[in-house]
Amino acid sequence: MASTGPTTQRFARTAQAARSERAQKVAKWVFGAMALAMVAPLIGIVTYLLYRAWPSLGWEFLVDLPRKGMREGGIWPAFVGTLYLVTISLAVAAPIGVLAAIYLNEYARDNWFNRLINLAVINLAGVPSIVHALFGLGAFVYAAQFGFSILSASLTLAIMTLPVIIASTREALASVPRAFREACWNVGATRWQTIRAVVLPNSISGILTGIILQVSRAAGETAPIMFTGAVFYKAVQRGDLFPYRLGDQCMALSMHLYTVSTQVPNVKESIPYATAIVLLGSVLLVNATAIAARVFMRRRKRW
Amino acid sequence: MGGSSRIVEVEGLRLAYGIKEVLHGISFAIDRNEIFAVIGPAQSGKTSLLRCLNRTTDFIPSATVSGSIRVDGDDIRRVKDVFGLRRRVGMVAPLPVGLPMSIYDNVAFAPRCSGMTAKRELDDIVERCLTQAALWDEVKDRLSSLGTALSGGQQQRLTIARALSHQPEILCLDEFSIAIDPVTTMRIEDVLKGLRREITIILVTNLVQQARRLADRTMFLWNGEIVELGPSEIVFSDHPADRRTYDYVNGIFG
Numbered sequence: 196m197a198s199t200g201p202t203t204q205r206f207a208r209t210a211q212a213a214r215s216e217r218a219q220k221v222a223k224w225v226f227g228a229m230a231l232a233m234v235a236p237l238i239g240i241v242t243y244l245l246y247r248a249w250p251s252l253g254w255e256f257l258v259d260l261p262r263k264g265m266r267e268g269g270i271w272p273a274f275v276g277t278l279y280l281v282t283i284s285l286a287v288a289a290p291i292g293v294l295a296a297i298y299l300n301e302y303a304r305d306n307w308f309n310r311l312i313n314l315a316v317i318n319l320a321g322v323p324s325i326v327h328a329l330f331g332l333g334a335f336v337y338a339a340q341f342g343f344s345i346l347s348a349s350l351t352l353a354i355m356t357l358p359v360i361i362a363s364t365r366e367a368l369a370s371v372p373r374a375f376r377e378a379c380w381n382v383g384a385t386r387w388q389t390i391r392a393v394v395l396p397n398s399i400s401g402i403l404t405g406i407i408l409q410v411s412r413a414a415g416e417t418a419p420i421m422f423t424g425a426v427f428y429k430a431v432q433r434g435d436l437f438p439y440r441l442g443d444q445c446m447a448l449s450m451h452l453y454t455v456s457t458q459v460p461n462v463k464e465s466i467p468y469a470t471a472i473v474l475l476g477s478v479l480l481v482n483a484t485a486i487a488a489r490v491f492m493r494r495r496k497r498w
Numbered sequence: 499m500g501g502s503s504r505i506v507e508v509e510g511l512r513l514a515y516g517i518k519e520v521l522h523g524i525s526f527a528i529d530r531n532e533i534f535a536v537i538g539p540a541q542s543g544k545t546s547l548l549r550c551l552n553r554t555t556d557f558i559p560s561a562t563v564s565g566s567i568r569v570d571g572d573d574i575r576r577v578k579d580v581f582g583l584r585r586r587v588g589m590v591a592p593l594p595v596g597l598p599m600s601i602y603d604n605v606a607f608a609p610r611c612s613g614m615t616a617k618r619e620l621d622d623i624v625e626r627c628l629t630q631a632a633l634w635d636e637v638k639d640r641l642s643s644l645g646t647a648l649s650g651g652q653q654q655r656l657t658i659a660r661a662l663s664h665q666p667e668i669l670c671l672d673e674f675s676i677a678i679d680p681v682t683t684m685r686i687e688d689v690l691k692g693l694r695r696e697i698t699i700i701l702v703t704n705l706v707q708q709a710r711r712l713a714d715r716t717m718f719l720w721n722g723e724i725v726e727l728g729p730s731e732i733v734f735s736d737h738p739a740d741r742r743t744y745d746y747v748n749g750i751f752g
Contacts, residue, residue, distance in 0.1 A: 304559050378595040378657070380554055382608035382664055383584035392607065397598055 244475070248468035256469055258434040261451075265428070265459050270470055272431045275438060276445035277477070279345055280420060281413045283441075284352035289406050291353075292360030299361070300368040301390055319358035327355040328422035336423055346441045348424030355419055356409040363405025367398040400492035407485035411478040417449040425450040427458075448474045505530045505668060505698050506551070510565035513546050513555065520546050522722045523565060528668075533690065533699045535713030535730070537706060539746070543722040544702045545592075548670045551700075552587040553580050570667065585612065588666030592673040594653035596645030597660075601628075601637050604645040604656055608664040623663055631659035632689050651682035658686065662693075669693065670700045675708065687712060706747050710734045718743050 245252075259269030299316075303309040331351025341347040371394050379389040417425075425447045431438035439445050448470060456467045506528040513521040520543045528534045536544050546555075553574055555561040567574045569586060577583045585608065597604050605624045614620060624641070628634040633655040637648070645656055654674060661669060671690075675683040690699055690712060703709050709716050710730055717727040718740075726733060726743045738744050 374591070374593065374595045375597060377554065377557075378591065378597055378660070379607070380557060381552065381584060381589040381591070382611070382660060383581040384608070384611045385581060388611045392599070392611075393597055 241475070244468050244472050248465050248472045251463065251465040251469035252472065257473065260430065260433055261428065265455050265466075266462050267466075270448065270451060270473060271433060271435075272429055272438065273446040273448045273451035273470070274473060274477075275431070275436065276345075276425065276429075277414055277448040277474075279439055279445060280349050280352060280425075280447060281410055283345065283349035284356060284413050285406065285410065287350065288353040288357045288360055288409070292357050292406075293364050293402060296361045296364035296368060297390065300365045301386060301394065316358045316361050320362055322355075324355060324416050325418045327351060328419040330354065331419055331423045342442065343426075343444050344424045344442045345439055345445050346424070348420040348445075348447075351419040351423045352413045352416065355416065356413055359412070360406055360409055363408070364398075364402050367401025367405060368394060370401060371397050400489045403492070404485055404489055407481060407488075410481045414474065414478055415449055417447075417453055420447055421450055427454055448477075503530050504528065504568075505570055506700075507568040508565070509567075511547075511550060511567060512564045513543070513550055514562050515558065516560040520722050521550070524719075524722070524724050525565075526717060526724060526727055528698060528700065529714075531694055531696075531698055532714040533694055533701060533712050535701045535703060535709035535716040536719055537703060537709050537716060537746075538719035538725075540704075541721075542719045544719055545672055547719070548589065548672055548700070548702060551668075551670060552584045552589055554584070554589075556580070581612075585664040586667050588661035588664065588669040590654075590657050590661050590669070590671045590674050593677050594650055594657050596648055596653040596656050598644070598646050600642045601645050601648070601656065602641040605659050605663045608660065612664065627659040627662045628656075630662055630689065630693065631655040632685050633659060651678040654678050654682070655686065658689070666697060668698045668700060670702070672702045673704055675703070675705065683708075706734070718746060720746070 256269045257274060258271050260271055261273075262268030299309065299312065303312075328351065331347060331354065335341045335347035335350050336343055339347075341350070375393045375397075376389050379393055380386075384392070424444050426444045427446075427450075429444060429446050452467060452470045452474065455462050455470060504527045508527065509525045510523045511521055511525070512519060512523050520541075524547075536547065538544055549555045549558075549561075550563055550567060551569070551574075555563055563575075569583065574583055597607065599607070602624055605627050606620045609620060609623055614623075625634060625638075628637065633652060636652060637643075645653065648656060654677060658669075658671075658674070674686065678686075687708070690701070693699065701709065701712060713730045715728060716730045716733040718725045718733065720742065725746075726738055726740045728739065732738060733743055734747055736744070738747070744750075
């Protein structure tokens with residue numbers, strides 16, 4: 196090959212190469228900056244909340260009752276109330292959602308009926324929470340005559356989280372390659388044997404993640420529970436883990452935060468911030484557990 | 499066991515996916531204990547034919563099958579126990595699929611699905627099948643490690659061991675060698691020659707030479723129709739019955 200001089204020019208830096216290199220650098224910095232821009236507000240919010248909440252934070256704040264018309268004291272009834280609502284709603288929504296998703300993804304044929312179900316799931320996931328609240332009020336409080344109660348509120352939250360759980364579970368199931376299923380079918384396994392031996396073990400971490408992400412959603416929503424069972428104030432025993440029955444009304448953190456921030460005058464300044472920290476902290480704790488579980492199961496995932 | 503020497507009888511088999519027909523009414527029969535090769539270019543319906551044999555077409559919603567297929571005298575459309583049918587017809591897919599479980603569990607999966615639980619019987623089956631698939635010596639010390647962690651060629655032999663684990667009467671191999679090296683291919687071919695004493699082998703292949711090496715009879719399938727079916731000596735000779743067979747085998751068209 197004709198070469199231009201003693202040192203070959205074939206690998207020399209061309210103008211084109213320099214341009215692409217510059218573009219590549221710019222792209223890297225822009226994307227990096229955006230990632231940073233996303234983390235910065237999170238750190239900012241948490242720091243600011245902690246700073247403002249500091250005077251009230253402590254074990255006492257968690258286990259004590261609100262006192263002097265919510266102007267002092269703690270948040271125990273609201274904390275336990277949220278615990279109740281989230282646990283019961285997920286205990287209802289998770290099994291139904293997962294089993295329905297397994298049916299839709301593994302058994303259902305592609306016909307008009309199942310397409311209708313799919314459409315319904317997708318649309319339900321997009322319904323605003325205030326509409327769910329109204330539905331819960333009509334369906335559970337009045338029609339089913341559960342009254343304004345933990346049961347009504349939990350079921351309303353369950354209806355709200357159900358479609359998202361179905362969607363995320365289907366996603367997790369669909370991520371298991373079809374070749375695995377065909378290999379099982381080819382040796383004479385039934386669909387259920389295939390699901391149990393191959394599909395579920397390899398999608399369980401994704402399924403659990405999807406469910407646990409709904410914890411934060413259920414804990415944070417105010418509208419659905421306000422309409423169906425959460426109240427302004429309810430006295431319970433200090434530190435009592437089981438103060439409520441299913442038919443009772445209850446307090447909840449999200450609602451309490453709204454109340455102390457906007458409805459009560461002259462609240463000690465740090466109380467709303469401390470309430471927010473408890474809400475945020477519990478949700479982050481649950482999410483961290485989810486991540487730990489995911490890492491643990493991911494290690495057992497086998498391809 | 500039926501007394502007939504025909505183990506598979508196919509008559510007027512048509513298969514369509516939606517409105518697109520891929521098999522246009524083909525008829526043939528396969529003898530017991532022969533190696534029966536199916537050759538033909540891509541899209542000629544080879545894999546679809548295998549899917550009909552073990553009724554995995556059931557899993558494709560748009561598929562419609564007509565015509566009759568008899569396996570050992572039983573019309574497969576009428577078998578009550580389709581899972582039993584699939585155990586009688588072993589299937590090895592083109593790409594090796596180690597299931598995401600241990601090597602032992604991969605082979606023991608099918609027997610367990612049909613209700614076998616005794617540890618000793620399972621141990622025997624695992625050892626026998628892995629030996630038949632020429633894999634036992636390589637993996638006998640690490641049966642509990644993952645099937646998916648094996649190399650491609652080993653996974654393909656694991657797939658064959660899995661297909662043998664339910665003691666099929668017919669073993670279908672769908673282009674088993676496209677993902678593995680020539681040395682492993684030759685080892686598996688030796689395995690197949692050994693197996694034919696016990697079972698019937700249907701070999702779908704793109705490698706004309708492979709069919710010539712192994713098969714007693716060869717069927718040339720093209721666009722969903724049988725161009726030629728006969729003893730391999732004739733199909734691969736200089737004067738097959740159909741000019742197109744000669745052209746395909748010798749790479750003149752395709």
